[in-house]
Amino acid sequence: MEKDKTIERLKSCMLMDYACSAVYHLMAMHYPEEKELWNELASVEESHADVIAKALGFKIINYSDFTIPPELKLIRKTVDYANEIREKLLNDKISLKEALEMMKALQELRNESCYHDLIEKEPEERIKKVFRRFYEVDKTNLDLIRAVMLRYGFKTDG
Numbered sequence: 001m002e003k004d005k006t007i008e009r010l011k012s013c014m015l016m017d018y019a020c021s022a023v024y025h026l027m028a029m030h031y032p033e034e035k036e037l038w039n040e041l042a043s044v045e046e047s048h049a050d051v052i053a054k055a056l057g058f059k060i061i062n063y064s065d066f067t068i069p070p071e072l073k074l075i076r077k078t079v080d081y082a083n084e085i086r087e088k089l090l091n092d093k094i095s096l097k098e099a100l101e102m103m104k105a106l107q108e109l110r111n112e113s114c115y116h117d118l119i120e121k122e123p124e125e126r127i128k129k130v131f132r133r134f135y136e137v138d139k140t141n142l143d144l145i146r147a148v149m150l151r152y153g154f155k156t157d158g
Contacts (some may be wrong), residue, residue: 005069010056012068012075013118013131014049019082020110021045026089027103031096041141043147055130057087071121074113078131081109101151104156107142116137 024042028035043060085102088094094102118131146156 002123006122006127007056007074008069009118010052010127011066012072013134014052014112015066015077016078016082016110016113017049018117019047019079019086020106020132021049023082023085023089023103023106026086026099027094030089031093031099033096035149037144041144044137044141046129048137051074072113072117074109078106078109078113080127081106096152097154100145100152100154104142104145107138107145111135111138 018046021042024038024045028038028042066078070076085106088102089099114131115134119128119135122128122131150154
């Protein structure tokens with residue numbers, strides 16, 4: 001049974017990574033002045049999902065058929081927020097300040113999800129080690145977003 005929970009956590013992580021990656025790709029299209037950053041962050045999220053897929057022999061899954069387990073509330077919240085941002089980027093004109101604030105909030109939520117829904121809940125040490133590595137990389141990504149905010153004179157609140 002615990003192995004099934006680990007598989008659910010891994011698939012949920014992949015879904016979250018792809019949802020965040022899609023947002024970063026849209027940011028690169030809408031805000032080309034920081035295109036390299038957004039493409040790099042998208043690439044990082046995609047590489048996280050690829051690591052999981054390759055290590056466990058997963059094939060790309062059809063996420064429309066996958067439901068995030070109820071106990072992974074933060075991952076669900078992160079995916080929902082990423083989808084909300086994606087819709088906003090597709091349908092509305094958003095200021096750079098608002099977009100950067102949303103990216104910061106998304107990355108903070110992603111980090112919190114990784115820590116509480118993945119690292120804390122995973123009993124398998126080798127899987128936990130992968131989640132810890134993702135978490136460390138994501139903390140660096142948050143620092144990059146904050147640095148861009150500061151470069152434009154926007155508050156980062158942390």
